[in-house]
Amino acid sequence: MTPAIVCRGLEKHYGDVKAVDGLDLEVAAGECFGLLGPNGAGKTTTIEILEGLTAPDAGEVVILGRRWGSHERELRERLGISLQESRLTEKLTVAETLVLFRSFYLRGRDPEQLMADMSLEEKRDARVGKLSGGQRQRLAVACALAGDPELLFLDEPTTGLDPQSRLQLWERIAAYKQAGRSVLLTTHYMEEAERLCDRVAVVDHGRIIAQGTPAELIAGLKAPHIIEFSTEPRVEDDFLSRIPGIGERRQRDGRWLLAAASLAQAVPALLAALDGAGAKLLSLSTHRATLEDVFIALTGRELRDE
Amino acid sequence: MSDRRHPLATLTKMRLLEFVREPEALFWVFAFPVLMALVLGFAFRDRPPDPVPVGVVSGPSAAELTQALGRSGAVKPSAYPSLAEGLEALRTGKIALLVEETAGLGLTYHFDRTRPDARIARLEVDDAVQRSRGRGDPSPARDALVHEKGSRYIDFLLPGILGLNLMGTGIWGIGFAIVNARLKKTLKLMVATPMRKSDYLLAQMLSRFVFFVLEVIVILAFGVAAFQVPVRGSFALLALITVLGALCFGGIGLLVAARARTLEAANGLMNLVMVPMWLFSGVFFSSERFPKAAQPFIQALPLTALNNALRAVMLEGRALPAIAVELVILGAWALVAFAVALKIFRWQ
Numbered sequence: 287m288t289p290a291i292v293c294r295g296l297e298k299h300y301g302d303v304k305a306v307d308g309l310d311l312e313v314a315a316g317e318c319f320g321l322l323g324p325n326g327a328g329k330t331t332t333i334e335i336l337e338g339l340t341a342p343d344a345g346e347v348v349i350l351g352r353r354w355g356s357h358e359r360e361l362r363e364r365l366g367i368s369l370q371e372s373r374l375t376e377k378l379t380v381a382e383t384l385v386l387f388r389s390f391y392l393r394g395r396d397p398e399q400l401m402a403d404m405s406l407e408e409k410r411d412a413r414v415g416k417l418s419g420g421q422r423q424r425l426a427v428a429c430a431l432a433g434d435p436e437l438l439f440l441d442e443p444t445t446g447l448d449p450q451s452r453l454q455l456w457e458r459i460a461a462y463k464q465a466g467r468s469v470l471l472t473t474h475y476m477e478e479a480e481r482l483c484d485r486v487a488v489v490d491h492g493r494i495i496a497q498g499t500p501a502e503l504i505a506g507l508k509a510p511h512i513i514e515f516s517t518e519p520r521v522e523d524d525f526l527s528r529i530p531g532i533g534e535r536r537q538r539d540g541r542w543l544l545a546a547a548s549l550a551q552a553v554p555a556l557l558a559a560l561d562g563a564g565a566k567l568l569s570l571s572t573h574r575a576t577l578e579d580v581f582i583a584l585t586g587r588e589l590r591d592e
Numbered sequence: 593m594s595d596r597r598h599p600l601a602t603l604t605k606m607r608l609l610e611f612v613r614e615p616e617a618l619f620w621v622f623a624f625p626v627l628m629a630l631v632l633g634f635a636f637r638d639r640p641p642d643p644v645p646v647g648v649v650s651g652p653s654a655a656e657l658t659q660a661l662g663r664s665g666a667v668k669p670s671a672y673p674s675l676a677e678g679l680e681a682l683r684t685g686k687i688a689l690l691v692e693e694t695a696g697l698g699l700t701y702h703f704d705r706t707r708p709d710a711r712i713a714r715l716e717v718d719d720a721v722q723r724s725r726g727r728g729d730p731s732p733a734r735d736a737l738v739h740e741k742g743s744r745y746i747d748f749l750l751p752g753i754l755g756l757n758l759m760g761t762g763i764w765g766i767g768f769a770i771v772n773a774r775l776k777k778t779l780k781l782m783v784a785t786p787m788r789k790s791d792y793l794l795a796q797m798l799s800r801f802v803f804f805v806l807e808v809i810v811i812l813a814f815g816v817a818a819f820q821v822p823v824r825g826s827f828a829l830l831a832l833i834t835v836l837g838a839l840c841f842g843g844i845g846l847l848v849a850a851r852a853r854t855l856e857a858a859n860g861l862m863n864l865v866m867v868p869m870w871l872f873s874g875v876f877f878s879s880e881r882f883p884k885a886a887q888p889f890i891q892a893l894p895l896t897a898l899n900n901a902l903r904a905v906m907l908e909g910r911a912l913p914a915i916a917v918e919l920v921i922l923g924a925w926a927l928v929a930f931a932v933a934l935k936i937f938r939w940q
Contacts, residue, residue, distance in 0.1 A: 339784060339940065362786035369784065372777035377613040378606055389602035390787040413613075433785070 287315045288351040290437045290468035291336060296345035298331050298492075305331040306342070307492035313485075315436075318459075318469040320483035322476070322577065324587065328492035329472040330370055333441050336470065337367050350437060363392060366435030368426045370442050376415030380406050380425055383414060384432060391433030404428040404458055420451025427458065438462060440471040444478060456481055476577040486577065490585050503580045509533035509545035510575045513552060516541040517565040529559045534583055541569070545579065599787060603795030607769070608802060621765070621807055625757045626814050632876075633746040633819050643668040644713040647678045647687040657691060660724035666716040678702070689713040691721075747822065750815040751902035752875035755837065757807055759869060759895050762841025763848060763862050765803070766796050770849035771858040780940045789939065797842045804838040824909030833905065833915070836922040837898040843929030844894070850933045869895035897921040 291313040298306040306328045313319040321329045334340040336347060338354040338361065347354060352361050374383050384397035401407045404424040409417060417425065423443060430438060440459070444452040452475075459482055463469055473479055479486045480500045487497035496503060504510055513532075526535055526544065531552035533545040546552035549572055560567060581587075611617055643666060648657050650673045661669040670687070672678035678690040682702055688710045689703040701717065703710040773779045782792060815821035823830065848865060852858035872879055872886070873895035882890055890896055901918035904910040912919075 337784060339780065359786060362784070365784075367781075367784040369777060369781055372781040374781070375606070375610055375773075375778060377610040382606060382609065385597065386602050386606050387785065389597045389599040390782075390785040392596070392786070394596070429781070 289313060289348075290315050290317065290350060291319075291470060292348045293336060294346050296332065296335060296347070297343045298328075298335060298340065299343055304492050306335065309345070309489075309493055311487065311494065313468060313470055315468055316463075316466050317484045318463045318471070318482055320479040320486040321470070321472040321489050322474065322479050322486050322581065323472075323489035324474060327489045329489055330441055331492075332489070333439055333470065333472055337365070337439050338362075339367075363433060364436045366430035366433060366438040368430040368438075368440050368443060370445070372426070374414045374422070374425065374429070377413060379411050379413055380417070381410045383425060384428060387429040387432040394433040395431060397432070400428045400431060403431075403461070405454065418451075420447050420454065423447060423451065424455060424458065427455065431462065435467065437468045437470070440469065442472055442474070444473070444475065452478070476581070479577055488581055488584055495584050496580070500577055503577060504575050507545070507575050507580060507583055509547045509583075511546045511549050511552075511572055512575055512579060513544045513546055513549070513556065513570070513572050514541055515544075515556075515570040516568045517560060518568055519565060521560065521563065521565050525559070525563065529555050531555055534579075536582065545575065545583070600791045600795055600798070603787075603791055604798045607795055607799035611765075611769075611799065611803070617765070621757070621761055621803055622810055625753050625807070625811050629746070629750060629753050629811065629814060630818070632749055644689075644709050644716065645670065645687045646713050646717055647672045647681055647690040649675050649678045649690065649692040651693055652695075653693045656724075657693065657721060660720050661691075661717060663724070664716060664720035667713055667720070689717060691717060744819075746815070746819045747907055748878075748903070749876065750811070750819070750821045751906050752899050754808060754811050754834075754902055755873070755895055755899040756870070756875050757811065758804060758834065758837045758898065759841045759866060761800060761803060761807060762838060762843075763845040763866060765800055766842055766845030767849040767852075767858055767862055768855070769796060770846070771852050771855055774849075774853065774938065774940075775855065777940075783939045789937075790934075793846060793934070793937075796846070797839070800842055801835075801838060804834065808834050821906070823906050825905030825911070829905050829912060829915075830902070833898065833901045833919070833922075836919055836926065837894075840894050840898070840922045840926040840929070843926045843933060846933035846937075847929045850937045853938075869893050872896065874899050892921060894922055894925040 289312055291311060293309065293311045296306050296309040296311075297304070309328070309332055311319075311332075321332060323329050331340060335342045336349065338349075338358060349361055350364055354361065378386070380401065381397060384400050388394050388397050401410060404427065406421065406424060406428065409421055414422065414425065427440065427443060430440070438459075443459070444455055447455070456478065459469065459471075463482070469482075471478075471482065483500065485497065485499050486503065487494045488503070489495070496506070498506070520540075521542070523535060526532060526542065529552075531546055531548060532555075533547065535545075536543050544552070544556070553572070557567070646661065646667045646669050648654050648661070648669050648671050650671060654671060658669045658671060661667050669691075672681060672690070675692060678687075678692070679702060681687050682690050682704075688707060689701055692700045692702065694700070699718075699721065701714055703714055705711065770779075779792075783789065812823070816823065844865060848861045849858055852861060872882060872890045873893050874880075875895070879890050879896055879899075897918040901915040901922075904915050904918075
């Protein structure tokens with residue numbers, strides 16, 4: 287089957303800044319692919335190049351077997367695009383907005399059906415200006431689905447949403463994917479990527495630094511376990527660095543998070559060391575590493591600034 | 593598919609809905625020009641001249657003089673107890689002329705010859721006094737007052753307001769809507785769909801056309817009903833001029849909004865385009881009053897052409913050949929503005 291997206295050697299500069307720096311990507315048909323990375327990593331520039339909205343300085347892009355230069359109209363009919371920070375006309379109602387977007391496509395889905403799918407029927411006649419953040423975001427995705435696309439682009443679809451709205455949107459995207467369609471989404475929420483994506487690529491400084499299924503990426507870590515604990519008094523980094531079997535160390539909310547290759551080796555060593563130093567253990571838990579830990583291991587930085 | 597509507601029709605309808613749901617916009621388009629015509633129409637309406645205030649110095653004949661002057665209607669007499677007080681009133685402009693009658697010297701008129709109302713007062717006062725004292729006219733005369741509709745200020749003004757409004761609706765209405773859509777990235781979202789770009793721009797124009805038509809009808813109807821402004825030429829020709837004017841200013845609106853990224857930038861450009869036309873294009877007074885050297889420039893402005901054509905048809909009842917030049921100017925502006933706007937339009 288023709289891959290949904292193929293791009294090679296993508297580059298885009300804004301003045302001296304290299305927003306995209308030699309990026310290669312292949313997304314198979316029917317796959318949900320996630321571009322992960324912090325703000326400013328080049329995710330939005332990359333997705334807008336793939337969407338045909340920004341011209342790359344170098345590299346080639348093939349979408350659904352077609353190129354933007356020669357088949358723009360056909361591609362526009364077959365894609366659904368939801369942009370970051372774009373606002374729909376506030377004076378129109380939900381139903382009117384969907385009728386408008388539906389009118390742009392030769393083939394597509396019935397606006398009433400779209401409203402039902404996105405749980406917007408109750409807001410049918412409400413003006414866009416009166417919707418909550420979650421409702422607006424669902425409407426934006428509904429607009430992207432108006433042409434019943436084969437490939438859906440979502441640029442940070444759940445940024446700024448409350449957990450419940452996020453969950454609701456995830457269900458909708460998962461349902462769309464179930465129908466065998468392809469999705470490319472950008473996000474800086476690891477949980478979103480783990481829930482929705484078949485494969486993910488970690489983007490930093492305009493290039494892909496790792497890609498694979500979430501499980502592969504996690505398994506690829508030298509230390510796939512995380513030990514989380516707190517003590518009284520607190521212990522220093524220097525102290526922990528001398529304990530055998532402990533890898534990456536970081537602190538969050540007064541607790542230490544330590545990466546370890548083997549729990550059977552690291553936990554007893556840690557407990558013995560703490561005991562020897564006279565530090566009293568307040569809490570201790572372990573979990574499997576997440577994509578968040580993958581990102582930190584790859585870049586040495588937290589994914590989100592906040 | 594059956595659930596698909598025509599994109600151009602849908603875009604136009606949604607743009608109309610959006611506009612109707614903006615009460616401020618409705619005010620500026622419909623109520624404002626009518627209010628302006630109303631205020632100016634009343635300020636410059638035809639009415640008999642106000643009586644000129646004059647003074648009468650106290651004396652034996654003062655009461656008789658005051659009565660005679662009061663009867664004339666052209667002057668409004670008031671009494672002053674002394675010559676000094678009367679002259680003081682004259683100096684400060686409270687009265688235009690002071691009448692003094694002294695035994696032996698007869699009547700004395702104190703007035704400033706450089707003031708036109710004082711000279712009129714001199715004629716009216718002398719006429720009233722002499723008639724009341726028995727002067728007859730050797731040859732009888734009567735006044736036949738001419739009151740031609742179509743030559744009043746309101747007749748001149750109304751076509752100007754029509755032109756002004758077509759310009760404002762075209763440039764503001766289209767310009768701000770587009771810059772706003774670009775700013776909120778609504779434009780970008782739409783060009784990410786298969787929507788035809790020409791459909792979007794056409795819909796902006798078409799939705800405006802509906803308002804252009806309503807606007808022209810409202811303003812014309814108001815002028816005819818409230819001030820009996822004449823429409824001597826054909827309505828079809830008037831409609832043709834309006835359509836061309838709307839196309840022209842719609843095109844200029846697109847051009848002004850073609851690249852602006854902020855409302856401030858767009859606003860500055862709009863003022864740059866519109867202020868010269870407010871001043872030079874004969875909205876409130878004839879553009880012929882500007883120096884001859886400036887006339888080629890002024891006559892080439894689209895609003896001048898529009899106003900001249902509207903006045904020629906409404907007030908003079910001219911036919912198509914008489915306004916062909918104006919129509920060509922409007923058409924040329926429309927074409928050039930459209931072509932350039934489409935060429936340089938910034939969609940994101």
